[in-house]
Amino acid sequence: MAVIELDTGPAPAATTHPPVRLSRPAGLVAAVLLLFALGGAAPITPVMWRPLGSIPLATDGTVTMTGDRIVTISDGDLTRKVSVWQADGPRRLWTATTAMTEPGADVVVLSGARVVVAGDTVLVWRPDYRTAALDLNTGRLRFVARARVETAAPGVGVTRESVFRPGSEYDQQSGDAGPLYFAEDGRAYREPPLSSALIGVDLNDGRELWRLPLRGLGLTSAVRDGLLVLSADRIQVVDPATGRVLRERASGGAWADVFDDVVVVQEEQRTVGYDIATLTPRWTSPVRLLSDTITGARCDGVLCRRDRDAVKVIDPVTNTTVWQTGREVSLRREGAVVIEYDSLTQRPLRLNDARTGRTIEDLRGWQTVSVLTGGDPLLSRVEPGARRMSFAVVRAGRIQPLGYAGSIVRDCRAADGLAVCRTDESVELFAYR
Numbered sequence: 001m002a003v004i005e006l007d008t009g010p011a012p013a014a015t016t017h018p019p020v021r022l023s024r025p026a027g028l029v030a031a032v033l034l035l036f037a038l039g040g041a042a043p044i045t046p047v048m049w050r051p052l053g054s055i056p057l058a059t060d061g062t063v064t065m066t067g068d069r070i071v072t073i074s075d076g077d078l079t080r081k082v083s084v085w086q087a088d089g090p091r092r093l094w095t096a097t098t099a100m101t102e103p104g105a106d107v108v109v110l111s112g113a114r115v116v117v118a119g120d121t122v123l124v125w126r127p128d129y130r131t132a133a134l135d136l137n138t139g140r141l142r143f144v145a146r147a148r149v150e151t152a153a154p155g156v157g158v159t160r161e162s163v164f165r166p167g168s169e170y171d172q173q174s175g176d177a178g179p180l181y182f183a184e185d186g187r188a189y190r191e192p193p194l195s196s197a198l199i200g201v202d203l204n205d206g207r208e209l210w211r212l213p214l215r216g217l218g219l220t221s222a223v224r225d226g227l228l229v230l231s232a233d234r235i236q237v238v239d240p241a242t243g244r245v246l247r248e249r250a251s252g253g254a255w256a257d258v259f260d261d262v263v264v265v266q267e268e269q270r271t272v273g274y275d276i277a278t279l280t281p282r283w284t285s286p287v288r289l290l291s292d293t294i295t296g297a298r299c300d301g302v303l304c305r306r307d308r309d310a311v312k313v314i315d316p317v318t319n320t321t322v323w324q325t326g327r328e329v330s331l332r333r334e335g336a337v338v339i340e341y342d343s344l345t346q347r348p349l350r351l352n353d354a355r356t357g358r359t360i361e362d363l364r365g366w367q368t369v370s371v372l373t374g375g376d377p378l379l380s381r382v383e384p385g386a387r388r389m390s391f392a393v394v395r396a397g398r399i400q401p402l403g404y405a406g407s408i409v410r411d412c413r414a415a416d417g418l419a420v421c422r423t424d425e426s427v428e429l430f431a432y433r
Contacts, residue, residue, distance in 0.1 A: 049391055049403025052429040053090050063427050065413060065420050066117040069093075069136065072427065073113050073124065078102065080113050082124060082134060087418055087429055094139035098124060098132040118151040121203045129186045131159075133203060143206030147184035150220070152227050152240035156209065157201040158220060160184055162193035181217070193217050198229060200243050210243025212236075221258045223276050228263060230256045235265065235279055249279040259303055259316035273316055283319040297343035301333030302354075313338075313357060323357025334377055337394070339369055351377065351394055360397045370412045370419070378414040391419070391432070402432045 055072060057063060062073040070085040083095040114125040121142065122134040131149040133142040149157040162183050170180055170188040180188045198218045200209035212218070216232030227240040236248040251272070253265040262282060263274050273282045287305060297306070303314040305321070311331065312324040325331070330343045333354055340350045348363035363369065363379065370378035376393040383390055389409060391402040409421035409428050419430040 048401070048433050049405075050431045051405065052088055052431055054423075054429065055085055055090055055427040056425065057422075057427050059422075059424050062113055062115055063420060063422070064115050064117060065415060065418065066136075067416065068418065069117075070420060070427065070429070071115050071117060071122055073115055075113070080124060080126060080132075082115070082122065082132075082139070084122070084136065084139065088431070090429055093137075096134055096139040096141065098126065098134075098141065098144070100126050100128040101130065116151060118157065118203060119154050121155075123149055123151070123157070123203075129184060133206065142204060145201065145206055149201055149203075151203075152200065152220070152222070155203050156240050157203050158227070158240070159199050159201055160196050160218060161199065162196040162217065164189045164193050165191055192232075196231075198243075200240060209241070212238060212243050212245075216252070219256065221256070221263075223258060223263075224261075228256075228258060228276065230263075230265065235263070235274065237276070237279070247279055249274070257303070259301075262316040264303060264316055273319060282317060285319055297328055297330045299331045302331045302338060304331065322355065323352075325352075325357065335375075337377070339363075339377060341369065348379070361394055361399055363394075366392070368410070368412070370414045375415060378412060378419060380409075380412055382408060391430075393432075405430065 055070060057072050057074065060075050064071050068087045070087055070090065072083050072085070074081040078100045080098050080100070081095060082098065084093045085091060086093055113127060116123045116125070117136060120136045122136050124132040124134065125148055126132060129147060131145040131147065133145070133149070134140065135142060145159055147159045147161070149159045152158045164181070164183060168189045168191040170190050172188070178190060180190065181192050182188055193216060196214050196216065196218050198212040198214060198220065201207070202209055212229065214229070214231040219230045221228045223237060226237045226246055229236045229238055231252050233252040234248055234250050235252065237246045238244060239246060253267045255266040257264055258276070261276050263276055265272050265274060269286070271285045271287065274280065275282055297311070299311070303316045305312045305314055306327070308327070310324040310327055311329060312321045313331070314320065315322045325340060328343050329340050329349065332339045332341070336354050337360065338352045338354045339348060340352055341348045348366055348369040350359045351361040351363055352359055365381070366379040367381040368379070370380070376395045379392045379394065379399065380389050383404070386408065388407070389405045391405065392399050393402060394400070405421070405428070407423065407428070409423055412419055412421040417432055419432060421428045421430070
């Protein structure tokens with residue numbers, strides 16, 4: 001299940017001189033007027049793109065941003081060093097080290113670590129499948145959970161405990177093909193779990209708040225009034241603070257995604273769109289809408305049906321085709337627009353209206369589009385000579401140039417007028433208007 005931040009434009013130009021006071025001599029007034037006539041008081045152009053500095057971080061490190069804070073993770077053999085920085089400077093606020101357990105021989109170890117910021121809590125998903133929770137303001141270790149902890153609501157996380165059939169363990173030495181299912185400790189199985197428990201966790205101290213037993217694997221996604229839970233035999237909406245079931249329906253599935261007020265559930269032989277407010281079906285289709293092609297093309301935040309010649313965008317409310325585009329492209333929705341990009345090269349192609357598919361801007365002159373957490377898409381490209389990069393935002397249907405970086409960066413993310421980009425040895429920070 002898909003569980004699934006910029007400004008409003010340049011500030012007005014600064015005034016070019018202090019106001020002329022009535023008590024000053026007339027000659028001074030005349031001099032000022034003459035200066036205007038000769039063009040000596042041209043307005044100052046506001047700075048659209050301003051470098052803030054860099055943070056050392058190796059290629060295998062991890063970075064994320066929240067407001068004006070930057071969180072980095074540096075890898076060690078069995079440790080992860082977590083640092084939080086104030087963006088303008090940048091200035092390091094604190095550094096903490098979290099140690100990992102030695103994984104067993106039958107554990108599939110992940111490379112690197114992932115960090116999620118939930119309010120004032122930093123959740124570090126470690127390669128040993130445990131989660132370290134740190135205080136965002138001080139770096140104090142709050143707790144270490146034995147499994148992944150995801151965010152569910154302010155101050156509340158969720159984790160799982162799964163039960164697999166004895167004898168269904170996967171032998172890593174065999175190399176056998178087929179789907180794999182992973183337990184919370186990283187052990188692999190050839191069958192999905194028989195049952196699981198969804199557990200609410202207090203992010204302040206790791207205390208268990210509630211427990212919800214489920215058949216099969218429980219998948220979750222945040223919805224407007226709670227937490228949507230999909231299991232093998234039912235759909236439920238629960239209160240993330242208490243675990244109380246607000247509403248449920250005896251119809252489960254293996255995969256789902258939420259589109260505004262509709263949850264689209266992939267069952268074994270059909271796809272169903274349910275109204276989230278009532279969990280009643282709006283439509284049923286025998287076609288597996290959520291299937292993908294072998295090319296790696298994907299749809300994020302958009303419901304798609306793929307055929308031999310096109311990618312069709314489906315209205316999740318009515319299950320009707322609203323527009324379509326070329327076959328070997330990927331789509332990603334960002335608010336009211338959909339970014340269309342090449343599935344193989346990942347280069348942006350077009351910016352489309354999410355409702356109609358109408359092309360708002362041709363993006364083929366740009367090389368990358370940023371990963372956003374809401375707001376206007378940030379575009380970048382390497383300029384001729386490969387010594388600097390230019391940046392722009394798409395705002396109100398137009399490409400607005402921002403400025404240049406004097407070095408080559410990649411993997412940019414943007415939110416609230418702050419951009420974070422990577423190099424092989426550092427994180428480069430930029431402010432923009």
